Amino acid sequence: MITSNSMPISTVDGKQPRIIPTSELIDRLATEMRETGDRELPLSFYVEQVKRKLANENAANDDKVNEKTGPAVATSSVFACWALPEQG
DSSP: OOOOTTSOOOOSSSOOOOOOOHHHHHHHHHHHHHHHSOTTSOHHHHHHHHHHHHHHHHHHHOTTOOOOOSOOHHHHHHHHHHHSOOOO
């Protein structure tokens, strides 16, 4: 018997998975991050951290992101200053 990919997959309890609104998801992630981090910092700090992390992940998953293959210009110039002897 051949299975069809067009058949819907039923959930165990018959309920559809609940979609969490973005703000609620960010608040949950920030709360978890705060519990494992410094509890003296305000929740708003962790909310911003979660937003930054999600933005970076979205950018990394974007096909249009140009990946640099070589070192940054500042990195190579710092290395050159450190590695090359001073000419006097």
